Amino acid sequence: MRGGKCSRRYVNVVSVSPAELLLKYVLVLVSAAVLLTVLLQKYSIPFKDELRRALSDGLQKSGPASRAPSKGPCDMARDCPEDHFSFYVRSGAANVVAPKICLRNKLVLGSVLNNAGPGINIVTIHGKTGDVLKTAHFDMYSGNVKPLVEFLKSIETGSVVLMASYDDPSTKLDEEARKLIAELGSLSVKSLGFRDNWVFVGGKGASVHSNFEKYQKNEKTKNKYENWPELIEIQGCIPKYLD
Structure with missing residues (x-):
């Protein structure tokens, strides 16, 4: 107020219709969504690649797991996914130390169980449950190959087969027996000779060569x-x- 007179200021008010307000609001949301999408694409792709790589490496590596090896009869040092069975197969040493086969850190064939012997030692397990179906050993030096052939023919589709040599696994091993073992996934059985050492894990009906095999x-x-x-x-x- 100056000189007793009142001064007034007038402000122009621009009226905005509800439709215009809604349009501006939508534009703001769209801009924010575009920005968020760009940021996610920039930072999530490397993360997904790292995660995929980590999972792949973790499942493919054959080295021991982080936990300490067991101190029991099975020298197993790995953990397996829930949809897998852990196994350990060791051949015999000369004609003195018998082979042993372990499943899920439990001995299923060996001298302690009195079910291992010279020749070819075999354990078959149910492919879905992991239960042991049969254990057997067949003398391939002074024995007969027919019981081995009959055993191999009796293995049901879907079974997992674990084998270990002891002393001599091949003298009586004929072409029929070799073919039946090869059908389980073995490559080395074709060249298995006198007193060679051999360990193998395969499956009936797998129709692929097994990566679980060693030959000395x-x-x-x-x-x-x-x-x-x-x-x-x-x-x-x-x-x-799996079916």
Whole structure:
């Protein structure tokens, strides 16, 4: 107020219709959504790649798990996914130390159980449950190959088969037996010779070559036990059989 007179200021008010307000609101939301999408694309793709790589490496690596190895009869040092079975197979040493086969850190074939012997030692398990179906050993030096052939023919589709040699696995091993074992996924059985060491895990109906196989040839100049090669072993995770 100056000189007793009142001064007034007038402000122009621009009226905005509800439709215009709604349009502005929608534009703001669209802009925010576009910005968020760009940020997610920029930062989530590397994360997904790292996660995928980590999962792939974790399932494919054959090294021991982080936990300490067991101190029982099974020298297993790995954990397996829930849809897999852990296994350990060790061949015999010369004609002195019997082989052993373990499943889920439990001994299922070995001298302690009195179910291992010279020749080819076999354990069959149910491909879905992991239950042991049969254990057997067949003398391939002084025995007969027919019981082995009959056993191999009796294995049901979907079964997992674990094998380990002891002393001599091949003298009586004929072409029919070799073919039946090859059908389980073995490659080395075709060349298995006198006193060679061999361990193998395969499956009936798998129709693929198994990655779970080791073969040590009997060569006197390289043998650890003079007339026998060094013992060999494999361990890993067997996927459950799915229909």
